[in-house]
Amino acid sequence: MKGFAALLERLAFTPARNAKLQLLQHYLERTPDPDRGWALAALTGDLELRRVTPSLLRGLAAERVDGELLALSYDFVGDLAETIALLWPEGAEDDPSLSQAVALLQGTGKAALPGAIAGMLDRLGPSERLAFLKLATGNLRIGVSARMARMALAGMGAPSVPEIEEIWHGLVPPYAPLFGWLGGGARPESAALAPFRPVMLSTPTDLDELHGLDPRDYFAEWKWDGIRVQAVSEGGMRRLYSRTGEDISHAFPDVIEAMEFEGSADGELIVRREGEVAPFGELQKRLNRKTVGKGLLASHPAGLRLYDLLLWDGRDLRAEPLEMRRAVLEAVDLGPRIDISPLLDFATWDDLAALRADPPAAVIEGVMIKRRDSAYVAGRPRGPWFKWKRDPMVVDAVLIYAQRGHGKRSGFHSDFTFGLWDGGELVPVGKAYFGFTDAELRELDRFVRQNTVERYGPVRALAPKLVVEVAFEGLNRSTRHRSGVAMRFPRISRIRWDKPAAEADRLETLEAML
Amino acid sequence: MRADSILFPTEAGLFCPEGGFHIDPLRPVERALITHGHSDHARFGHGAVMATAETLEIMRLRMGDGFAGSTQVAEGKTRIGGVTVGFHPAGHVLGSSQIAVEAGGRRIVVSGDYARQPNPTCAPFEPVPCDVFVTEATFGLPVFRFPDPATQVAKLLSSMAAFPDRPHLIGAYALGKAQHVIALMREAGYDAPIAIHGALKALCDFYAARGIDLGALVPATAEDVAAQLVIAPPSGFASPWVQRFRDPVIGFASGWMAVRARARQRGVELPLVISDHVDWPALTSTLAELAPAEVWVTHGAEDGVMRWCELAQIPARPLRLVGYEDEAE
Numbered sequence: 001m002k003g004f005a006a007l008l009e010r011l012a013f014t015p016a017r018n019a020k021l022q023l024l025q026h027y028l029e030r031t032p033d034p035d036r037g038w039a040l041a042a043l044t045g046d047l048e049l050r051r052v053t054p055s056l057l058r059g060l061a062a063e064r065v066d067g068e069l070l071a072l073s074y075d076f077v078g079d080l081a082e083t084i085a086l087l088w089p090e091g092a093e094d095d096p097s098l099s100q101a102v103a104l105l106q107g108t109g110k111a112a113l114p115g116a117i118a119g120m121l122d123r124l125g126p127s128e129r130l131a132f133l134k135l136a137t138g139n140l141r142i143g144v145s146a147r148m149a150r151m152a153l154a155g156m157g158a159p160s161v162p163e164i165e166e167i168w169h170g171l172v173p174p175y176a177p178l179f180g181w182l183g184g185g186a187r188p189e190s191a192a193l194a195p196f197r198p199v200m201l202s203t204p205t206d207l208d209e210l211h212g213l214d215p216r217d218y219f220a221e222w223k224w225d226g227i228r229v230q231a232v233s234e235g236g237m238r239r240l241y242s243r244t245g246e247d248i249s250h251a252f253p254d255v256i257e258a259m260e261f262e263g264s265a266d267g268e269l270i271v272r273r274e275g276e277v278a279p280f281g282e283l284q285k286r287l288n289r290k291t292v293g294k295g296l297l298a299s300h301p302a303g304l305r306l307y308d309l310l311l312w313d314g315r316d317l318r319a320e321p322l323e324m325r326r327a328v329l330e331a332v333d334l335g336p337r338i339d340i341s342p343l344l345d346f347a348t349w350d351d352l353a354a355l356r357a358d359p360p361a362a363v364i365e366g367v368m369i370k371r372r373d374s375a376y377v378a379g380r381p382r383g384p385w386f387k388w389k390r391d392p393m394v395v396d397a398v399l400i401y402a403q404r405g406h407g408k409r410s411g412f413h414s415d416f417t418f419g420l421w422d423g424g425e426l427v428p429v430g431k432a433y434f435g436f437t438d439a440e441l442r443e444l445d446r447f448v449r450q451n452t453v454e455r456y457g458p459v460r461a462l463a464p465k466l467v468v469e470v471a472f473e474g475l476n477r478s479t480r481h482r483s484g485v486a487m488r489f490p491r492i493s494r495i496r497w498d499k500p501a502a503e504a505d506r507l508e509t510l511e512a513m514l
Numbered sequence: 515m516r517a518d519s520i521l522f523p524t525e526a527g528l529f530c531p532e533g534g535f536h537i538d539p540l541r542p543v544e545r546a547l548i549t550h551g552h553s554d555h556a557r558f559g560h561g562a563v564m565a566t567a568e569t570l571e572i573m574r575l576r577m578g579d580g581f582a583g584s585t586q587v588a589e590g591k592t593r594i595g596g597v598t599v600g601f602h603p604a605g606h607v608l609g610s611s612q613i614a615v616e617a618g619g620r621r622i623v624v625s626g627d628y629a630r631q632p633n634p635t636c637a638p639f640e641p642v643p644c645d646v647f648v649t650e651a652t653f654g655l656p657v658f659r660f661p662d663p664a665t666q667v668a669k670l671l672s673s674m675a676a677f678p679d680r681p682h683l684i685g686a687y688a689l690g691k692a693q694h695v696i697a698l699m700r701e702a703g704y705d706a707p708i709a710i711h712g713a714l715k716a717l718c719d720f721y722a723a724r725g726i727d728l729g730a731l732v733p734a735t736a737e738d739v740a741a742q743l744v745i746a747p748p749s750g751f752a753s754p755w756v757q758r759f760r761d762p763v764i765g766f767a768s769g770w771m772a773v774r775a776r777a778r779q780r781g782v783e784l785p786l787v788i789s790d791h792v793d794w795p796a797l798t799s800t801l802a803e804l805a806p807a808e809v810w811v812t813h814g815a816e817d818g819v820m821r822w823c824e825l826a827q828i829p830a831r832p833l834r835l836v837g838y839e840d841e842a843e
């Protein structure tokens with residue numbers, strides 16, 4: 001329990017992603033099975049345990065501490081599990097393993113639970129008591145995603161992230177076969193039906209690079225502004241995965257129902273009404289939901305636009321050239337909810353540039369260029385597939401608030417809120433955290449220090465003086481933002497020390513880009 | 515003579531009319547007895563100041579030669595007006611003392627800030643039997659149970675090993691805590707140079723001159739600091755000084771770090787629970803050990819200490835002195 005508690009404590013205080021990753025890998029490398037497997041499952045939220053209620057914990061504490069002192073303490077600490085962990089009487093510490101704690105929380109009946117929890121707390125030190133209570137209340141809150149966990153695992157041995165993703169969905173805690181494989185043993189057989197298979201990714205390109213290539217070797221298609229998914233239907237099991245292997249099937253029953261095929265397809269998840277692809281914001285309403293209601297299914301119908309096949313009718317097509325996979329794809333008819341991303345007609349790269357500059361729909365965010373003879377390989381190989389995105393949209397905005405950053409940027413004001421003119425007033429339209437160099441960051445920080453007009457806790461309000469060019473990838477209507485619009489992926493592309501604030505863009509300019 | 519006519523709270527702090535002095539006064543007074551050198555206890559501008567030689571020297575270092583009209587080193591028992599005063603080590607910082615005030619056969623001990631954990635940088639707390647014990651209550655709640663400081667130093671060393679390329683910036687108050695942390699690192703066998711912020715230099719030199727071995731210290735003011743461990747006062751982190759360090763691990767050494775929300779508010783990545791105050795078990799066991807007829811509580815979490823005294827059936831009252839910062843740790 002000591003190692004797990006120390007890991008939780010460090011993770012809770014570490015905002016930077018890379019440092020989190022390093023801590024996680026360090027722990028997994030040094031902890032024996034099955035403890036590390038249970039820890040991994042607890043961190044990624046894949047551990048099913050009996051949930052212990054706050055009232056049970058309060059009852060246990062009240063038997064050991066005066067009620068008034070408990071109330072005063074809870075008032076000060078603000079977290080019940082932490083309060084109890086801190087004031088629980090010291091027992092004879094013997095460092096039980098995480099597996100023992102998990103077994104207790106999995107296997108104890110309701111009547112015996114309070115006694116078992118008290119008995120465990122008696123055996124633990126303060127930091128371990130907190131870890132145990134967080135585990136018991138199902139409330140770790142330390143910001144480790146399944147993706148990050150897989151990256152830490154990939155750091156431990158030869159298998160790469162895509163290889164781990166491929167078998168991930170067949171695994172159950174405490175993952176002994178997985179760790180065996182990472183340690184040089186046999187690869188676990190994927191036990192899951194309709195497993196995720198790692199996707200092939202593209203690299204960015206531009207006209208200069210393309211001019212060195214023969215356009216006859218390539219297919220091109222539109223780059224749709226949806227979500228890249230893998231739709232798998234095998235032996236009666238149907239699943240929809242994001243490109244990192246998260247199973248998102250439960251949010252898209254309409255798509256799952258339409259997946260009347262046997263195979264694994266690569267495509268874009270979109271919301272489509274009367275054949276028209278809706279903006280990304282409409283799709284966003286369907287994401288991150290446990291369940292989806294009838295109303296939303298009707299108002300935001302989801303569908304697939306396929307561009308590749310990994311497996312089809314029992315054949316693994318991944319080693320075949322794209323041209324051949326595409327021929328198989330074009331021969332299938334999957335009903336109105338699933339269609340095929342059309343190929344673009346072009347003879348020269350300049351033809352393609354013209355198409356890219358004037359796409360037939362606003363939801364197209366550029367073009368994809370793929371070698372006709374490319375096999376479907378996992379990861380992001382340089383070359384066979386390119387994305388050539390539309391140029392970003394830009395506005396000139398005024399910096400209005402700043403906040404200190406974390407990790408590498410602690411000490412610097414690196415989180416900026418910027419606004420556009422609406423009448424004589426600046427309306428906040430977004431936030432940006434990056435896009436500038438380290439040298440520029442230092443200059444921005446100096447500007448913030450010298451131009452603070454007010455402070456609200458960690459936030460500094462700035463004199464409206466500095467104009468920055470903000471680049472972004474798209475716009476959605478938003479009821480959450482005062483301006484009524486939300487930018488996608490905004491970043492500071494240029495600092496306009498030269499431009500007077502009064503000449504920054506107006507809110508109408510942004511609205512016109514919608 | 516009743517205890518509360520020997521010594522009682524006034525707006526300027528605890529006052530003893532028979533001796534004509536205040537203890538740790540909050541504003542300039544004619545005659546002051548000072549328990550220790552922290553700035554909320556040792557203020558500028560009193561007429562006459564009595565304190566230990568170390569505390570007087572610390573006050574001189576921090577406030578300059580003219581910090582008081584006259585000074586007197588506390589040695590043995592001293593008669594002042596109608597009372598006798600004595601200074602006894604408090605185990606808080608170098609020079610820190612409890613002040614015992616005796617009159618009419620009664621003894622009141624004003625502990626100032628005190629600690630019971632062994633501290634390599636100062637003399638240990640001396641229990642003085644008394645009728646009234648005046649205690650602080652900075653950490654006066656049962657959630658405050660400080661670990662052995664060696665475990666906290668081990669935590670720092672293991673972070674330095676896990677992130678060998680990242681400088682570790684540890685916030686620690688300039689008087690006492692900074693030297694305590696450095697001495698603990700040396701006790702743990704860490705012998706590489708430690709960088710210190712400029713604001714710590716004079717006090718670290720003073721500690722070293724008093725025979726407290728702090729090892730090799732280098733300035734943390736250069737553009738390129740040649741040490742992985744850097745100790746700085748908390749105010750250093752809010753200034754551009756901190757920007758010279760690339761991707762630092764920010765730590766803070768304080769009893770408050772025992773509570774995560776407190777540590778998070780400070781934006782700390784590496785909380786070190788190292789305190790120069792009594793935690794709950796030390797505070798309550800001190801009261802049990804001294805078994806005074808009465809307890810007076812100065813500043814901090816009075817409610818917790820009052821409740822403990824009620825359960826232990828020791829008469830207690832809060833003094834509600836305003837002006838001592840419970841953050842000054």
